[in-house]
Amino acid sequence: MMLIVGPLFSGKRQAAMDILGWSREELEKRAVWDVQDLAASAEDLPALAENLSHRDVVIATEVGGGVVPMDPAERAAREAAGRLTCLLAQRAETVVRVFCGIPTVLKGKLP
């Protein structure tokens, strides 16, 4: 599994298509994105990470860079999102961070 992370609107899905030579249809079939939003409602984060790790590409938006939210639910959601991304990175063969559309390999090698 390749994990692609990066700030909001940084071009993560486009980077996946460029790296793997995929069309938009292939991306929709073989990748899953916005997984940070799945974390909040997950009972078991390691199980969620394990499930996601069977996909070819998992894409997560970095959401932990701002001030700690006042709202407890938002705080918990942000915490879960960060933890999930760490669990995914452990399971990923390749981790790529996209910044302003430019990918950088943080772990492993590109296929």
Place this chain on the structure above:
Amino acid sequence: MLTLVVGAAASGKSEYAESLVLSAGPARRIYIATMEPLDSESHLRVERHRRLRAGKGFETLECYTNLPSADVPAGSVVLLECLGNLCANELYSPAGSGDRAVESILAGLEHLRRQCREVVVVSNEVFSGGNRYQGDTLTYLRVLAEVNRRAAASAERVYEVVCGIPVCHKGGQMAYAGV
């Protein structure tokens, strides 16, 4: 050559961008200021940036909207600060281009690139604090992100400044094993 310097608030991006201008050698140095000082806080911010630039030989050109019309001297070295303000002005100022903000700014960058010897552009990293945005804030983030991505695609060099340290993403020494 176009260099994009991106960083979070108070990351040291301006200072690094100025150092790139100085290292470009002797030339007319033009600082394109994009923040219209409308309150006392913005006046203080302008003063701080003027002190940083003092003695470095910059001429200031104010350009709040319509970058393609900026009257920059041929062969000069330009520092544009910053895309975050320019996007806000294009979107929300009465003189702005509204829906055409992205195209106007990118055309402006090409205008600078054609006209000047070196162009250093400062932009803002404001995209890691969550994804629950709505309305004008969401529009602003989408527009600035597209400008950042497209400016990065056309730039010869892209740096992210992290606590004063430049991390090169394109066109120079890579901090990590690059793609």
